[in-house]
Amino acid sequence: MAFAYFLGCIMNNRYPGIEKATRIMFEKLDIELKDMEGASCCPAPGVFGSFDLTTQQSIAARNITIAEDMGMDVMTECNGCFGSLYETNHLLHEDEEQKEKINTILSEVDREYKGEVNVRHFAEILYNDVGLDTLQEAVTTPLNLNVAVHYGCHFLKPSAAIGIDDPMKPTILDELVEVTGAKSIDYKDKMMCCGAGGGLRSRDLDVTLDFTKEKLDNMTEAGVDAIINVCPFCHLQFDVGQTEVNKKYGTNYSIPVFHLAQLYGLAMGLSAEDLTVDAHQISTDPALAKLDVITGGE
Protein backbone atom coordinates (compact mmCIF):
# COMPACT_ATOMS: atom_id res chain seq x y z
CA MET A 1 0.00 0.00 0.00
CA ALA A 2 1.28 3.47 -0.88
CA PHE A 3 -0.12 6.98 -0.94
CA ALA A 4 0.87 10.38 -2.27
CA TYR A 5 1.21 12.34 0.97
CA PHE A 6 -0.38 15.78 0.73
CA LEU A 7 0.89 18.04 3.49
CA GLY A 8 -1.06 21.27 3.05
CA CYS A 9 -0.14 24.26 5.23
CA ILE A 10 -1.09 24.24 8.90
CA MET A 11 0.16 20.75 9.73
CA ASN A 12 3.65 21.06 8.23
CA ASN A 13 4.03 24.80 8.84
CA ARG A 14 2.62 24.99 12.39
CA TYR A 15 2.16 21.52 13.94
CA PRO A 16 4.94 19.31 12.50
CA GLY A 17 4.40 16.73 15.25
CA ILE A 18 1.28 15.58 13.40
CA GLU A 19 3.38 14.96 10.28
CA LYS A 20 6.11 13.25 12.29
CA ALA A 21 3.65 10.96 14.08
CA THR A 22 2.02 10.04 10.77
CA ARG A 23 5.30 9.18 9.07
CA ILE A 24 6.39 6.93 11.95
CA MET A 25 2.97 5.34 12.29
CA PHE A 26 2.71 4.50 8.59
CA GLU A 27 6.19 3.04 8.60
CA LYS A 28 5.09 0.74 11.43
CA LEU A 29 1.97 -0.17 9.49
CA ASP A 30 4.11 -0.85 6.43
CA ILE A 31 2.35 1.72 4.27
CA GLU A 32 4.52 3.85 2.03
CA LEU A 33 3.98 7.62 2.09
CA LYS A 34 5.57 9.35 -0.88
CA ASP A 35 6.04 13.12 -0.78
CA MET A 36 4.14 15.18 -3.34
CA GLU A 37 7.10 17.34 -4.28
CA GLY A 38 6.15 20.89 -5.16
CA ALA A 39 2.57 20.66 -3.89
CA SER A 40 1.10 23.92 -2.60
CA CYS A 41 -1.77 25.08 -0.42
CA CYS A 42 -4.82 22.94 -1.28
CA PRO A 43 -5.93 25.96 -1.69
CA ALA A 44 -7.78 27.11 1.43
CA PRO A 45 -11.44 26.53 0.52
CA GLY A 46 -12.71 29.41 2.68
CA VAL A 47 -10.79 32.17 1.00
CA PHE A 48 -10.19 30.74 -2.49
CA GLY A 49 -13.58 29.07 -2.85
CA SER A 50 -15.27 32.27 -1.73
CA PHE A 51 -13.20 34.62 -3.90
CA ASP A 52 -12.97 32.66 -7.12
CA LEU A 53 -14.02 29.04 -7.61
CA THR A 54 -12.11 28.76 -10.89
CA THR A 55 -8.87 29.66 -9.12
CA GLN A 56 -9.63 27.27 -6.26
CA GLN A 57 -10.30 24.42 -8.68
CA SER A 58 -7.21 25.18 -10.79
CA ILE A 59 -4.79 25.14 -7.86
CA ALA A 60 -6.46 22.03 -6.40
CA ALA A 61 -6.33 20.30 -9.80
CA ARG A 62 -2.62 21.12 -10.11
CA ASN A 63 -2.00 19.43 -6.77
CA ILE A 64 -3.95 16.38 -7.92
CA THR A 65 -1.89 16.14 -11.14
CA ILE A 66 1.24 15.70 -9.00
CA ALA A 67 -0.33 12.56 -7.50
CA GLU A 68 -1.44 11.46 -10.97
CA ASP A 69 2.18 11.67 -12.13
CA MET A 70 3.09 9.44 -9.17
CA GLY A 71 0.24 7.05 -9.97
CA MET A 72 -1.03 7.10 -6.41
CA ASP A 73 -4.12 8.14 -4.50
CA VAL A 74 -3.77 11.30 -2.42
CA MET A 75 -3.79 11.10 1.37
CA THR A 76 -4.45 14.21 3.44
CA GLU A 77 -5.03 14.52 7.18
CA CYS A 78 -6.69 17.93 7.07
CA ASN A 79 -10.44 18.33 6.60
CA GLY A 80 -9.96 21.62 4.77
CA CYS A 81 -7.48 20.13 2.29
CA PHE A 82 -9.71 17.09 1.94
CA GLY A 83 -12.70 19.30 1.16
CA SER A 84 -10.83 21.42 -1.36
CA LEU A 85 -9.15 18.50 -3.16
CA TYR A 86 -12.00 15.98 -2.92
CA GLU A 87 -14.67 18.37 -4.12
CA THR A 88 -12.55 19.51 -7.05
CA ASN A 89 -11.72 15.92 -7.98
CA HIS A 90 -15.39 15.01 -7.72
CA LEU A 91 -16.56 17.99 -9.77
CA LEU A 92 -14.03 17.56 -12.57
CA HIS A 93 -14.94 13.90 -12.78
CA GLU A 94 -18.61 14.73 -13.31
CA ASP A 95 -18.41 17.94 -15.29
CA GLU A 96 -16.60 17.52 -18.60
CA GLU A 97 -17.06 21.17 -19.53
CA GLN A 98 -15.49 22.42 -16.30
CA LYS A 99 -12.68 19.90 -16.68
CA GLU A 100 -11.86 21.34 -20.08
CA LYS A 101 -11.91 24.86 -18.69
CA ILE A 102 -9.53 23.95 -15.86
CA ASN A 103 -7.25 22.01 -18.21
CA THR A 104 -6.96 25.06 -20.46
CA ILE A 105 -5.62 26.94 -17.44
CA LEU A 106 -3.33 24.05 -16.42
CA SER A 107 -1.91 23.88 -19.96
CA GLU A 108 -0.12 27.16 -19.14
CA VAL A 109 2.11 25.11 -16.83
CA ASP A 110 2.13 21.99 -19.04
CA ARG A 111 -0.14 20.00 -16.82
CA GLU A 112 -3.33 18.10 -17.49
CA TYR A 113 -5.89 16.86 -15.01
CA LYS A 114 -6.91 13.36 -16.05
CA GLY A 115 -9.09 12.19 -13.17
CA GLU A 116 -7.07 9.05 -12.49
CA VAL A 117 -6.62 9.15 -8.71
CA ASN A 118 -8.79 9.35 -5.62
CA VAL A 119 -8.48 11.84 -2.80
CA ARG A 120 -8.56 10.08 0.56
CA HIS A 121 -8.66 11.19 4.18
CA PHE A 122 -6.13 9.75 6.63
CA ALA A 123 -8.80 8.61 9.12
CA GLU A 124 -10.86 6.89 6.44
CA ILE A 125 -7.76 5.04 5.17
CA LEU A 126 -7.02 3.84 8.70
CA TYR A 127 -10.56 2.61 9.13
CA ASN A 128 -11.20 1.06 5.72
CA ASP A 129 -7.78 0.01 4.42
CA VAL A 130 -5.78 -0.70 7.57
CA GLY A 131 -8.65 -1.84 9.77
CA LEU A 132 -9.29 -1.68 13.49
CA ASP A 133 -7.73 -5.09 14.19
CA THR A 134 -4.37 -4.18 12.67
CA LEU A 135 -4.45 -0.85 14.47
CA GLN A 136 -5.18 -2.58 17.74
CA GLU A 137 -2.12 -4.77 17.28
CA ALA A 138 0.06 -1.68 16.73
CA VAL A 139 -0.95 -0.16 20.06
CA THR A 140 1.85 -0.69 22.57
CA THR A 141 0.74 1.81 25.20
CA PRO A 142 -3.02 1.70 25.80
CA LEU A 143 -4.29 5.16 26.68
CA ASN A 144 -6.50 5.62 29.68
CA LEU A 145 -8.11 8.85 28.58
CA ASN A 146 -11.63 10.19 28.29
CA VAL A 147 -11.75 12.23 25.12
CA ALA A 148 -14.10 14.50 23.20
CA VAL A 149 -14.03 13.53 19.53
CA HIS A 150 -14.38 16.50 17.19
CA TYR A 151 -15.23 15.39 13.65
CA GLY A 152 -15.05 18.80 12.01
CA CYS A 153 -17.11 19.53 8.92
CA HIS A 154 -15.38 18.65 5.68
CA PHE A 155 -14.39 15.12 6.64
CA LEU A 156 -17.95 13.79 6.22
CA LYS A 157 -19.84 16.62 4.53
CA PRO A 158 -21.30 17.10 1.98
CA SER A 159 -22.19 13.47 2.63
CA ALA A 160 -23.96 13.02 -0.71
CA ALA A 161 -20.60 13.42 -2.46
CA ILE A 162 -18.28 11.96 0.19
CA GLY A 163 -20.24 9.09 1.74
CA ILE A 164 -17.71 8.09 4.42
CA ASP A 165 -20.16 7.87 7.32
CA ASP A 166 -23.51 9.19 8.53
CA PRO A 167 -22.97 12.97 8.90
CA MET A 168 -25.46 13.26 11.76
CA LYS A 169 -24.44 10.31 13.90
CA PRO A 170 -21.10 8.96 12.74
CA THR A 171 -19.01 6.41 14.62
CA ILE A 172 -15.87 6.11 12.49
CA LEU A 173 -13.68 8.41 14.60
CA ASP A 174 -15.05 7.14 17.89
CA GLU A 175 -14.15 3.61 16.86
CA LEU A 176 -10.69 4.72 15.72
CA VAL A 177 -10.12 6.51 19.00
CA GLU A 178 -11.28 3.62 21.16
CA VAL A 179 -8.78 1.25 19.54
CA THR A 180 -6.09 3.15 21.48
CA GLY A 181 -7.83 2.39 24.77
CA ALA A 182 -9.19 5.91 25.10
CA LYS A 183 -12.91 6.36 25.68
CA SER A 184 -14.95 8.63 23.44
CA ILE A 185 -17.28 10.65 25.66
CA ASP A 186 -20.52 11.90 24.16
CA TYR A 187 -21.18 15.61 24.51
CA LYS A 188 -23.84 18.09 23.50
CA ASP A 189 -23.80 19.24 19.86
CA LYS A 190 -20.83 17.03 19.15
CA MET A 191 -21.14 17.52 15.39
CA MET A 192 -21.03 21.31 15.60
CA CYS A 193 -18.36 23.22 13.71
CA CYS A 194 -15.32 24.65 15.58
CA GLY A 195 -15.98 28.01 13.93
CA ALA A 196 -12.74 28.41 12.00
CA GLY A 197 -13.80 27.46 8.49
CA GLY A 198 -15.24 29.30 5.52
CA GLY A 199 -12.85 32.20 6.06
CA LEU A 200 -14.68 33.04 9.28
CA ARG A 201 -11.63 32.93 11.55
CA SER A 202 -9.77 35.59 9.62
CA ARG A 203 -12.90 37.58 8.79
CA ASP A 204 -14.46 37.80 12.24
CA LEU A 205 -12.57 36.32 15.17
CA ASP A 206 -15.32 37.24 17.63
CA VAL A 207 -17.89 35.09 15.88
CA THR A 208 -15.39 32.25 15.47
CA LEU A 209 -14.51 32.27 19.16
CA ASP A 210 -18.18 32.26 20.07
CA PHE A 211 -18.51 28.94 18.20
CA THR A 212 -15.40 27.57 19.90
CA LYS A 213 -16.53 28.62 23.35
CA GLU A 214 -19.82 26.78 22.90
CA LYS A 215 -17.92 23.62 21.97
CA LEU A 216 -15.53 24.04 24.93
CA ASP A 217 -18.47 24.59 27.28
CA ASN A 218 -20.11 21.38 26.10
CA MET A 219 -16.88 19.38 26.26
CA THR A 220 -16.17 20.66 29.75
CA GLU A 221 -19.68 19.75 30.83
CA ALA A 222 -19.03 16.18 29.68
CA GLY A 223 -15.73 16.07 31.57
CA VAL A 224 -12.96 15.11 29.16
CA ASP A 225 -9.16 14.83 29.36
CA ALA A 226 -8.52 15.83 25.76
CA ILE A 227 -9.98 16.91 22.43
CA ILE A 228 -9.26 14.66 19.44
CA ASN A 229 -9.51 16.05 15.91
CA VAL A 230 -8.65 15.05 12.36
CA CYS A 231 -7.98 18.51 10.96
CA PRO A 232 -5.00 20.78 11.69
CA PHE A 233 -7.22 23.85 11.25
CA CYS A 234 -9.70 22.61 13.88
CA HIS A 235 -6.61 21.62 15.89
CA LEU A 236 -5.30 25.19 15.70
CA GLN A 237 -8.74 26.54 16.54
CA PHE A 238 -8.95 24.44 19.71
CA ASP A 239 -5.34 25.11 20.69
CA VAL A 240 -4.73 28.76 19.76
CA GLY A 241 -8.46 29.52 19.83
CA GLN A 242 -8.78 28.13 23.35
CA THR A 243 -6.28 30.68 24.64
CA GLU A 244 -8.09 33.37 22.68
CA VAL A 245 -11.41 32.30 24.23
CA ASN A 246 -9.84 32.46 27.68
CA LYS A 247 -8.58 35.97 27.00
CA LYS A 248 -11.84 37.21 25.52
CA TYR A 249 -14.26 35.64 27.99
CA GLY A 250 -12.04 35.54 31.09
CA THR A 251 -12.44 31.76 31.19
CA ASN A 252 -9.85 29.23 32.19
CA TYR A 253 -10.22 26.35 29.75
CA SER A 254 -7.24 24.03 29.57
CA ILE A 255 -8.30 20.98 27.56
CA PRO A 256 -5.31 19.41 25.78
CA VAL A 257 -5.69 19.01 22.01
CA PHE A 258 -4.42 16.08 19.94
CA HIS A 259 -4.73 15.28 16.27
CA LEU A 260 -5.69 11.62 15.80
CA ALA A 261 -2.17 10.97 14.46
CA GLN A 262 -0.71 12.32 17.69
CA LEU A 263 -3.06 10.15 19.73
CA TYR A 264 -1.87 7.10 17.81
CA GLY A 265 1.69 8.34 18.32
CA LEU A 266 1.14 8.24 22.07
CA ALA A 267 -0.45 4.80 21.82
CA MET A 268 2.58 3.59 19.88
CA GLY A 269 4.94 4.89 22.52
CA LEU A 270 6.25 8.07 20.88
CA SER A 271 7.54 10.83 23.14
CA ALA A 272 5.78 14.16 23.68
CA GLU A 273 8.76 15.86 22.00
CA ASP A 274 8.40 13.76 18.86
CA LEU A 275 4.74 14.71 18.68
CA THR A 276 5.66 18.38 19.34
CA VAL A 277 2.76 18.54 21.76
CA ASP A 278 5.11 20.33 24.15
CA ALA A 279 4.89 23.28 21.73
CA HIS A 280 1.10 23.53 21.87
CA GLN A 281 -0.30 26.70 23.39
CA ILE A 282 -2.59 24.68 25.65
CA SER A 283 -0.43 22.43 27.80
CA THR A 284 -0.92 18.73 27.14
CA ASP A 285 0.73 17.85 30.47
CA PRO A 286 -2.51 17.04 32.34
CA ALA A 287 -3.36 14.35 29.78
CA LEU A 288 0.21 13.05 29.60
CA ALA A 289 0.45 12.93 33.40
CA LYS A 290 -2.66 10.80 33.50
CA LEU A 291 -0.99 8.37 31.10
CA ASP A 292 2.14 8.24 33.25
CA VAL A 293 0.09 7.15 36.24
CA ILE A 294 -1.40 4.33 34.26
CA THR A 295 1.81 3.16 32.63
CA GLY A 296 3.80 3.53 35.82
CA GLY A 297 5.69 6.62 34.62
CA GLU A 298 8.40 4.98 32.58
Next chain:
Amino acid sequence: MLSGGDKSGNQKKTEEQPQPDPEVVAEKPSEKPAETAPEKEAKSETPDEETKEAEKTEEPVESEKPVEKTTEAKEEKPQTKRSDSMTLLEGRDVETLTRSDITDDFKQAVIDAGAETVGICFQCGTCTGACPSGRRTPYRVRQLVRKALVGFKDELMADDNIWMCSTCYECQERCPRGIKIVDIVKIVRNYASQAGYMAKAHKMTGSFVIKTGHGVPINDATKALRKSVGLSELPPTTHEFPEALEEVQTILKTTKFDSLIGYNWESGELE
Protein backbone atom coordinates in the same frame (compact mmCIF):
# COMPACT_ATOMS: atom_id res chain seq x y z
CA MET B 1 5.72 28.75 19.92
CA LEU B 2 2.68 28.19 17.84
CA SER B 3 0.24 30.78 16.77
CA GLY B 4 -2.58 31.40 14.40
CA GLY B 5 -0.10 33.71 12.78
CA ASP B 6 -1.13 35.03 9.49
CA LYS B 7 -4.62 33.66 9.49
CA SER B 8 -5.68 35.29 12.72
CA GLY B 9 -5.02 38.96 12.04
CA ASN B 10 -7.19 41.09 14.24
CA GLN B 11 -9.07 42.90 11.63
CA LYS B 12 -10.07 46.43 12.25
CA LYS B 13 -13.61 47.32 11.39
CA THR B 14 -12.43 49.91 8.92
CA GLU B 15 -10.39 47.38 7.02
CA GLU B 16 -13.44 45.24 6.55
CA GLN B 17 -15.15 47.94 4.61
CA PRO B 18 -14.98 46.75 1.05
CA GLN B 19 -13.89 49.00 -1.75
CA PRO B 20 -17.03 48.86 -3.81
CA ASP B 21 -17.19 49.12 -7.51
CA PRO B 22 -18.91 52.50 -7.98
CA GLU B 23 -21.20 51.03 -10.61
CA VAL B 24 -22.52 48.43 -8.27
CA VAL B 25 -23.43 50.47 -5.24
CA ALA B 26 -24.11 53.85 -6.77
CA GLU B 27 -27.83 53.27 -6.63
CA LYS B 28 -28.00 52.51 -2.94
CA PRO B 29 -25.55 54.71 -1.07
CA SER B 30 -27.33 54.29 2.25
CA GLU B 31 -27.31 50.51 2.08
CA LYS B 32 -23.96 49.87 3.72
CA PRO B 33 -24.52 51.59 7.07
CA ALA B 34 -28.00 50.14 7.30
CA GLU B 35 -26.61 46.66 6.79
CA THR B 36 -23.77 46.81 9.29
CA ALA B 37 -25.76 48.33 12.10
CA PRO B 38 -27.73 45.24 13.12
CA GLU B 39 -24.62 43.11 12.95
CA LYS B 40 -22.72 45.19 15.48
CA GLU B 41 -25.70 45.18 17.76
CA ALA B 42 -26.01 41.43 17.58
CA LYS B 43 -22.33 40.82 18.18
CA SER B 44 -22.45 42.38 21.60
CA GLU B 45 -25.21 40.02 22.58
CA THR B 46 -25.01 36.51 23.91
CA PRO B 47 -25.71 33.45 21.76
CA ASP B 48 -29.43 33.51 22.44
CA GLU B 49 -29.62 36.66 20.39
CA GLU B 50 -32.73 35.50 18.61
CA THR B 51 -34.71 35.29 21.81
CA LYS B 52 -33.67 38.76 22.82
CA GLU B 53 -34.44 40.09 19.40
CA ALA B 54 -37.90 38.60 19.64
CA GLU B 55 -38.45 40.13 23.07
CA LYS B 56 -37.35 43.48 21.80
CA THR B 57 -39.74 43.58 18.91
CA GLU B 58 -42.64 42.47 21.03
CA GLU B 59 -42.05 45.15 23.60
CA PRO B 60 -44.38 47.82 22.21
CA VAL B 61 -47.26 45.35 22.13
CA GLU B 62 -46.61 44.08 25.64
CA SER B 63 -46.63 47.59 27.04
CA GLU B 64 -50.24 47.90 26.00
CA LYS B 65 -51.58 44.97 27.97
CA PRO B 66 -54.05 43.89 29.06
CA VAL B 67 -55.22 42.93 25.60
CA GLU B 68 -58.80 44.15 26.02
CA LYS B 69 -57.59 47.69 26.46
CA THR B 70 -55.52 47.73 23.31
CA THR B 71 -57.95 49.74 21.26
CA GLU B 72 -58.51 52.22 24.03
CA ALA B 73 -54.84 52.64 24.64
CA LYS B 74 -54.18 53.16 21.01
CA GLU B 75 -56.69 55.96 20.85
CA GLU B 76 -55.13 57.70 23.82
CA LYS B 77 -51.65 57.68 22.38
CA PRO B 78 -50.79 59.89 19.49
CA GLN B 79 -50.40 57.76 16.37
CA THR B 80 -46.87 59.01 15.70
CA LYS B 81 -45.61 57.88 19.08
CA ARG B 82 -46.72 54.34 18.44
CA SER B 83 -44.99 54.24 15.06
CA ASP B 84 -41.86 55.57 16.66
CA SER B 85 -41.68 52.61 18.96
CA MET B 86 -42.32 50.05 16.24
CA THR B 87 -38.70 49.10 15.76
CA LEU B 88 -39.60 46.58 13.11
CA LEU B 89 -41.04 49.25 10.88
CA GLU B 90 -38.44 51.90 11.52
CA GLY B 91 -36.73 53.03 8.36
CA ARG B 92 -38.73 50.53 6.40
CA ASP B 93 -39.55 52.90 3.57
CA VAL B 94 -35.92 53.28 2.58
CA GLU B 95 -35.02 49.64 3.03
CA THR B 96 -37.90 47.97 1.25
CA LEU B 97 -36.60 46.15 -1.77
CA THR B 98 -38.56 46.70 -4.92
CA ARG B 99 -38.58 45.44 -8.47
CA SER B 100 -35.94 48.03 -9.34
CA ASP B 101 -33.49 46.25 -7.02
CA ILE B 102 -33.72 43.06 -9.04
CA THR B 103 -30.91 42.07 -11.34
CA ASP B 104 -32.83 40.08 -13.94
CA ASP B 105 -30.24 37.53 -14.96
CA PHE B 106 -28.76 36.90 -11.51
CA LYS B 107 -30.69 33.72 -10.79
CA GLN B 108 -29.55 32.30 -14.11
CA ALA B 109 -25.98 33.41 -13.40
CA VAL B 110 -26.04 31.52 -10.08
CA ILE B 111 -27.44 28.46 -11.86
CA ASP B 112 -24.83 28.69 -14.62
CA ALA B 113 -22.08 28.94 -12.01
CA GLY B 114 -23.03 25.45 -10.82
CA ALA B 115 -25.94 25.85 -8.37
CA GLU B 116 -28.78 24.59 -10.57
CA THR B 117 -30.65 23.47 -7.45
CA VAL B 118 -31.28 27.06 -6.30
CA GLY B 119 -34.52 27.14 -8.30
CA ILE B 120 -36.31 24.43 -6.32
CA CYS B 121 -36.08 26.05 -2.87
CA PHE B 122 -39.52 26.28 -1.23
CA GLN B 123 -38.29 28.48 1.63
CA CYS B 124 -39.05 26.16 4.53
CA GLY B 125 -36.22 27.62 6.61
CA THR B 126 -34.78 24.30 7.77
CA CYS B 127 -31.38 25.63 6.70
CA THR B 128 -31.56 28.67 8.98
CA GLY B 129 -32.74 26.47 11.84
CA ALA B 130 -29.68 24.26 11.44
CA CYS B 131 -27.17 27.09 11.07
CA PRO B 132 -24.72 27.56 13.98
CA SER B 133 -23.72 30.95 12.61
CA GLY B 134 -27.33 32.10 12.45
CA ARG B 135 -27.57 31.40 16.18
CA ARG B 136 -25.06 34.15 16.93
CA THR B 137 -25.09 36.53 13.95
CA PRO B 138 -27.81 38.09 11.77
CA TYR B 139 -26.83 35.70 8.95
CA ARG B 140 -29.89 33.89 7.56
CA VAL B 141 -29.22 31.19 4.97
CA ARG B 142 -32.82 30.97 3.83
CA GLN B 143 -32.80 34.69 3.14
CA LEU B 144 -29.58 34.45 1.15
CA VAL B 145 -31.03 31.70 -1.04
CA ARG B 146 -34.25 33.67 -1.51
CA LYS B 147 -32.41 36.84 -2.47
CA ALA B 148 -30.29 34.92 -4.95
CA LEU B 149 -33.43 33.39 -6.41
CA VAL B 150 -35.26 36.69 -6.74
CA GLY B 151 -32.17 38.47 -8.02
CA PHE B 152 -31.39 40.97 -5.28
CA LYS B 153 -27.78 40.89 -6.37
CA ASP B 154 -26.56 44.31 -5.21
CA GLU B 155 -28.27 43.86 -1.86
CA LEU B 156 -26.53 40.52 -1.36
CA MET B 157 -23.11 41.70 -2.51
CA ALA B 158 -23.06 44.53 0.02
CA ASP B 159 -24.24 42.37 2.90
CA ASP B 160 -21.46 41.57 5.38
CA ASN B 161 -23.51 38.67 6.68
CA ILE B 162 -22.88 36.49 3.63
CA TRP B 163 -19.36 36.12 5.08
CA MET B 164 -20.60 34.69 8.38
CA CYS B 165 -21.05 31.17 6.95
CA SER B 166 -18.36 28.76 8.16
CA THR B 167 -19.27 26.30 5.35
CA CYS B 168 -20.12 23.61 7.91
CA TYR B 169 -22.78 22.08 5.61
CA GLU B 170 -25.35 21.58 8.39
CA CYS B 171 -27.94 23.41 6.25
CA GLN B 172 -27.19 21.38 3.16
CA GLU B 173 -27.32 18.06 5.01
CA ARG B 174 -30.81 18.86 6.29
CA CYS B 175 -32.31 20.53 3.21
CA PRO B 176 -35.45 18.56 2.27
CA ARG B 177 -34.98 19.62 -1.35
CA GLY B 178 -31.35 18.50 -1.59
CA ILE B 179 -30.18 21.98 -2.54
CA LYS B 180 -26.45 22.54 -2.68
CA ILE B 181 -26.69 25.53 -0.39
CA VAL B 182 -22.98 25.95 0.32
CA ASP B 183 -22.32 26.15 -3.43
CA ILE B 184 -24.84 29.00 -3.61
CA VAL B 185 -23.11 30.79 -0.72
CA LYS B 186 -19.75 30.45 -2.46
CA ILE B 187 -21.09 31.64 -5.81
CA VAL B 188 -22.72 34.66 -4.18
CA ARG B 189 -19.40 35.39 -2.45
CA ASN B 190 -17.59 35.07 -5.79
CA TYR B 191 -19.83 37.81 -7.19
CA ALA B 192 -19.31 39.94 -4.08
CA SER B 193 -15.55 39.53 -4.49
CA GLN B 194 -15.72 40.59 -8.12
CA ALA B 195 -17.57 43.69 -6.96
CA GLY B 196 -14.72 44.44 -4.58
CA TYR B 197 -16.23 43.25 -1.31
CA MET B 198 -13.23 41.39 0.10
CA ALA B 199 -11.88 41.52 3.64
CA LYS B 200 -8.28 42.59 4.01
CA ALA B 201 -7.43 39.47 6.03
CA HIS B 202 -8.75 37.23 3.25
CA LYS B 203 -6.79 39.10 0.63
CA MET B 204 -3.70 38.69 2.81
CA THR B 205 -4.16 34.89 2.82
CA GLY B 206 -4.43 35.09 -0.97
CA SER B 207 -1.23 37.12 -1.16
CA PHE B 208 0.62 34.54 0.96
CA VAL B 209 -0.30 31.86 -1.56
CA ILE B 210 0.94 34.09 -4.40
CA LYS B 211 4.22 34.73 -2.57
CA THR B 212 4.94 31.28 -1.09
CA GLY B 213 2.37 28.78 -2.39
CA HIS B 214 1.01 28.46 1.16
CA GLY B 215 -1.90 30.24 2.82
CA VAL B 216 -0.08 29.65 6.10
CA PRO B 217 3.64 29.82 5.24
CA ILE B 218 6.42 28.41 7.39
CA ASN B 219 8.04 30.53 10.11
CA ASP B 220 11.32 30.30 12.02
CA ALA B 221 9.75 28.70 15.08
CA THR B 222 8.25 25.86 13.03
CA LYS B 223 11.48 25.41 11.05
CA ALA B 224 13.27 24.79 14.35
CA LEU B 225 10.50 22.50 15.54
CA ARG B 226 10.63 20.46 12.32
CA LYS B 227 14.38 20.12 12.66
CA SER B 228 14.10 19.06 16.30
CA VAL B 229 12.01 16.01 15.37
CA GLY B 230 14.15 15.07 12.38
CA LEU B 231 11.93 16.45 9.62
CA SER B 232 13.39 18.55 6.80
CA GLU B 233 13.50 22.20 7.85
CA LEU B 234 11.38 23.15 4.84
CA PRO B 235 8.54 20.81 3.84
CA PRO B 236 8.89 19.29 0.35
CA THR B 237 6.30 21.69 -1.06
CA THR B 238 6.52 24.97 -2.96
CA HIS B 239 8.68 26.04 0.00
CA GLU B 240 11.43 23.70 -1.19
CA PHE B 241 10.81 23.81 -4.95
CA PRO B 242 10.94 27.32 -6.49
CA GLU B 243 9.93 26.00 -9.92
CA ALA B 244 6.74 24.62 -8.38
CA LEU B 245 5.99 28.02 -6.88
CA GLU B 246 6.38 29.53 -10.35
CA GLU B 247 3.72 27.13 -11.64
CA VAL B 248 1.33 28.22 -8.90
CA GLN B 249 2.04 31.87 -9.70
CA THR B 250 1.43 31.32 -13.42
CA ILE B 251 -1.94 29.75 -12.64
CA LEU B 252 -2.89 32.62 -10.34
CA LYS B 253 -1.97 35.11 -13.10
CA THR B 254 -3.93 33.12 -15.69
CA THR B 255 -7.10 33.15 -13.58
CA LYS B 256 -6.42 36.82 -12.75
CA PHE B 257 -6.53 36.07 -9.05
CA ASP B 258 -3.64 38.49 -8.60
CA SER B 259 -5.57 41.44 -10.00
CA LEU B 260 -8.76 40.34 -8.20
CA ILE B 261 -7.11 40.87 -4.81
CA GLY B 262 -4.96 43.77 -6.04
CA TYR B 263 -1.60 42.09 -5.63
CA ASN B 264 1.37 44.18 -6.75
CA TRP B 265 4.08 41.89 -8.08
CA GLU B 266 6.79 44.54 -7.76
CA SER B 267 6.21 45.51 -4.16
CA GLY B 268 4.84 42.11 -3.09
CA GLU B 269 2.07 43.96 -1.28
CA LEU B 270 -1.65 44.45 -1.70
CA GLU B 271 -2.71 47.69 -3.33
